[in-house]
Amino acid sequence: MDAIKVLIAFYSRNGSTEALAKAIAEGAQAEGAEVVLRRAREIVSHEVMQKAEGWVENAERMNAQYEAPTPEDAESADAIIFGTPTRFGNVSSELKAYIDSLGGLWFQGKLVGKAGSVFTSTSTVHGGNESTLISMYHPMAHLGMVIVPLGYADPALFKAGTPYGASSVSGQNNTPPNEDDLAVARFQGKRVAQIARALKAVGETATQQ
Numbered sequence: 288m289d290a291i292k293v294l295i296a297f298y299s300r301n302g303s304t305e306a307l308a309k310a311i312a313e314g315a316q317a318e319g320a321e322v323v324l325r326r327a328r329e330i331v332s333h334e335v336m337q338k339a340e341g342w343v344e345n346a347e348r349m350n351a352q353y354e355a356p357t358p359e360d361a362e363s364a365d366a367i368i369f370g371t372p373t374r375f376g377n378v379s380s381e382l383k384a385y386i387d388s389l390g391g392l393w394f395q396g397k398l399v400g401k402a403g404s405v406f407t408s409t410s411t412v413h414g415g416n417e418s419t420l421i422s423m424y425h426p427m428a429h430l431g432m433v434i435v436p437l438g439y440a441d442p443a444l445f446k447a448g449t450p451y452g453a454s455s456v457s458g459q460n461n462t463p464p465n466e467d468d469l470a471v472a473r474f475q476g477k478r479v480a481q482i483a484r485a486l487k488a489v490g491e492t493a494t495q496q
């Protein structure tokens with residue numbers, strides 16, 4: 288069987304969600320998966336971005352490193368992991384714009400049966416991490432994806448993260464994810480790669496019959 292392809296499509300303004308994305312990539316790669324990291328682009332003007340300290344600089348740095356996600360990236364992946372900073376307890380508009388661009392694939396049923404999973408970063412402990420994660424389950428259900436939660440399937444979940452997906456708390460000073468947060472993220476990458484591999488094997492067996 289070919290290597291499992293995992294698309295990690297995230298938005299990040301200050302780097303916390305990006306750091307989780309990189310740890311998820313490590314976990315998936317350690318399982319032998321081929322990982323594609325993509326950053327959703329801003330949908331507001333440069334003028335608006337300049338009003339928040341560091342936004343323009345951070346976006347330029349990350350955009351030089353990660354291409355924007357496309358529907359083709361989603362179609363060619365065996366698993367898609369969406370990551371977003373919390374925005375009022377919900378998904379960011381930047382990542383949602385990418386998810387909405389998948390409408391053509393939804394119409395053709397192209398994402399049905401692919402593994403899907405989610406992660407987020409908030410600034411406060413109870414600032415809506417779980418509601419944000421669950422908000423991304425909704426489009427994944429419409430797309431027919433097989434949603435992969437984390438449960439408490441690894442000891443790392445008893446220290447950090449959520450059963451719905453990896454998370455981190457950045458506080459008032461953009462504190463990066465700590466080692467416990469990153470351990471959950473690595474486990475998420477590993478688990479999604481394992482489940483995507485199992486789903487692909489079932490699909491290939493069904494086609495051979």
Ligand SMILES: Cc1cc2nc3c(=O)[nH]c(=O)nc-3n(C[C@H](O)[C@H](O)[C@H](O)COP(=O)(O)O)c2cc1C
Pocket residue numbers: 298299300301302303304305371372373374375376377408409410411412413414415456457458461
């Ligand atoms: C418009 C806006 C809304 C936000 N809403 C929330 C929120 O509801 N709860 C929360 O804890 N943090 C909220 N935040 C803070 C970010 O989610 C938090 O700083 C996150 O760690 C940023 O991730 P990043 O470093 O990947 O950009 C909000 C930030 C902005 C700009």
